[in-house]
Amino acid sequence: MHCRSNFFVVSTSLLWCLFVVSFFPAKSYGEEETRNLLAFGDSLTEACYIDGDSECGWVGTYSNGYESELESLLNAHPWNERWDIRVFNYGKGGEQTYEGVGRLADVLDNYTCDKPVKFILLMEGTNDLLHHKNIGQIEYNLELMIGISRGHGLEILLATIPPDPESPYKNILGLNEAIRRIAEEQAAKYGDVTLVDQYSALAPDWVSYTTPKGCYNDLTHPNDSGFDAMAAVWYESLPDFMKQPPPLPGLMLLFDSVLVQQEEDVIQ
Amino acid sequence: MQRRTIVYTGLISCFLVLVSTGVNAFSKSHGSSGEISDIQIVWTDNYDESEQVYLSHYQKGEWSLPVQISKSNTYVFHAVSGVGSRGKRWAVWTRKDKKNHSLQWSVSSHSNWSPPQEIKSGLPDNRATTMIVDSNNTPWIVWEGARDSYSDIYWSRWKEDGWSAPERIHGANKVPDIEPELFLDSSGKIFLSYQTVQQKRYVTVSKSWDGKKWKSVAVNPGTSIKQRLFNPKNTIKYPQFIQKDHQATLYLRRNGTAGSTLLSTY
Numbered sequence: 001m002h003c004r005s006n007f008f009v010v011s012t013s014l015l016w017c018l019f020v021v022s023f024f025p026a027k028s029y030g031e032e033e034t035r036n037l038l039a040f041g042d043s044l045t046e047a048c049y050i051d052g053d054s055e056c057g058w059v060g061t062y063s064n065g066y067e068s069e070l071e072s073l074l075n076a077h078p079w080n081e082r083w084d085i086r087v088f089n090y091g092k093g094g095e096q097t098y099e100g101v102g103r104l105a106d107v108l109d110n111y112t113c114d115k116p117v118k119f120i121l122l123m124e125g126t127n128d129l130l131h132h133k134n135i136g137q138i139e140y141n142l143e144l145m146i147g148i149s150r151g152h153g154l155e156i157l158l159a160t161i162p163p164d165p166e167s168p169y170k171n172i173l174g175l176n177e178a179i180r181r182i183a184e185e186q187a188a189k190y191g192d193v194t195l196v197d198q199y200s201a202l203a204p205d206w207v208s209y210t211t212p213k214g215c216y217n218d219l220t221h222p223n224d225s226g227f228d229a230m231a232a233v234w235y236e237s238l239p240d241f242m243k244q245p246p247p248l249p250g251l252m253l254l255f256d257s258v259l260v261q262q263e264e265d266v267i268q
Numbered sequence: 269m270q271r272r273t274i275v276y277t278g279l280i281s282c283f284l285v286l287v288s289t290g291v292n293a294f295s296k297s298h299g300s301s302g303e304i305s306d307i308q309i310v311w312t313d314n315y316d317e318s319e320q321v322y323l324s325h326y327q328k329g330e331w332s333l334p335v336q337i338s339k340s341n342t343y344v345f346h347a348v349s350g351v352g353s354r355g356k357r358w359a360v361w362t363r364k365d366k367k368n369h370s371l372q373w374s375v376s377s378h379s380n381w382s383p384p385q386e387i388k389s390g391l392p393d394n395r396a397t398t399m400i401v402d403s404n405n406t407p408w409i410v411w412e413g414a415r416d417s418y419s420d421i422y423w424s425r426w427k428e429d430g431w432s433a434p435e436r437i438h439g440a441n442k443v444p445d446i447e448p449e450l451f452l453d454s455s456g457k458i459f460l461s462y463q464t465v466q467q468k469r470y471v472t473v474s475k476s477w478d479g480k481k482w483k484s485v486a487v488n489p490g491t492s493i494k495q496r497l498f499n500p501k502n503t504i505k506y507p508q509f510i511q512k513d514h515q516a517t518l519y520l521r522r523n524g525t526a527g528s529t530l531l532s533t534y
Contacts, residue, residue, distance in 0.1 A: 098444075098446060098447070098463065098470055101468075101469065101470055102469060102470055105469060130514065131514065132345045132346060132362070132395060132396075134393060134395070134412070134414060134417070134419055134444075136414070136416065136417025136418065136419075136444075137417065137418075137419060137444045137446065139417065140417060140418070140443075140444055140465075141444075144465075144468055147468065148468070169319075169343050169345075
């Protein structure tokens with residue numbers, strides 16, 4: 001009698017715990033539209049193999065830029081397959097940050113894609129340095145773009161820029177120091193900016209990422225393996241819920257299937 | 269039957285004459301949009317491992333041999349040039365000193381270039397210069413000058429004994445003012461456009477020189493002046509010796525109108 005009542009108490013407690021825990025982080029797995037990403041930048045984002053444009057940025061071939069590989073990484077996870085996560089390429093070759101401010105505002109104000117985005121992958125500044133722009137100016141413009149993104153409810157992933165052996169006069173280290181500072185300050189103040197240190201991740205192997213040369217035939221832009229490495233850095237910087245299943249996937253699926261059955265009963 | 273054939277032949281002939289006349293008119297209007305008085309190009313490159321400023325001008329369908337103007341042992345960039353109706357050529361560029369960026373200038377006299385000298389602005393950072401030479405053969409320059417993160421737009425012009433004291437064109441603000449461009453229209457009026465931030469977006473500001481001061485104008489004439497100056501593009505042979513066209517600035521004077529453009533955007 002005593003054992004039976006203990007068993008009853010323990011199992012009931014366990015079920016209650018499971019029930020409560022299964023709702024964490026339920027909101028993160030709720031909706032498809034929280035998962036798509038907008039890639040915004042210059043030619044390091046645009047890449048080369050563009051078939052044309054659409055209402056959702058560039059339409060590239062499978063091997064284009066980093067967006068193809070990032071989509072593959074995200075959708076490789078069985079849990080994410082149900083969402084079909086998309087990375088929309090809004091890169092524009094040659095763009096400087098003062099140009100990016102206006103274009104980003106236009107893209108977000110006039111967003112016509114039928115798939116909403118939750119994250120912006122922001123990487124710009126290398127063309128400003130190419131044109132000998134003041135780093136303070138670039139910082140100001142990146143902060144403007146962060147503000148524009150925030151105003152549209154996006155979470156911001158801000159990247160440092162990769163090396164560029166073609167233009168040794170570029171103060172890439174100086175700009176990246178500024179970018180790290182921006183990310184830290186913005187994260188502390190608003191909590192919605194994540195630093196993606198592309199430079200630190202890619203610089204040690206930049207020679208292999210530009211040998212053989214990629215589609216731009218220079219040392220500024222990576223080859224296919226370089227773009228894949230870039231995608232992996234973005235991937236690692238995304239929040240956990242984008243990369244792994246919920247803590248109790250079985251329970252979530254159970255709830256989902258119950259909800260689906262209820263809907264079908266209603267329809268019938 | 270014969271009459272009909274004659275009529276048809278006549279109509280076709282008329283059509284062909286009209287078409288060929290139209291084609292010639294088209295070619296005429298687009299093949300030579302006004303005579304080009306001066307074309308010159310100034311650029312920076314490191315042919316011998318030191319970055320220097322070079323200039324070439326276009327005459328009789330050919331570019332002259334590049335002439336080295338600077339003698340710098342540090343980076344030089346943002347080189348611009350101008351040429352007046354009497355053929356005097358001017359060049360201004362930015363030189364990176366240890367911590368500062370200073371403006372340097374030189375002028376040619378009988379194909380000899382003067383030793384570069386600094387244009388003292390009192391500012392640690394000076395770059396993105398634009399230049400025109402007005403109808404009185406006076407060079408004007410406008411550039412981005414900065415003490416801190418926020419650049420402002422400054423201007424100066426040549427007076428008999430040197431450059432006028434640099435002055436800021438606009439009031440004090442806490443936003444970047446950038447990308448100045450100077451133009452001379454066919455009436456000899458000087459126009460300036462630049463970008464500033466208003467309501468967190470870059471907007472274009474346009475001003476013209478009224479003889480005493482810079483006055484705001486509602487419409488930026490720079491786009492149409494550039495259109496008239498730099499089109500059609502096939503009238504000027506692309507210079508083969510330029511390796512980095514984003515570091516080269518093309519200056520044109522045509523029918524009194526003058527202005528510059530980056531070669532990479534030409």
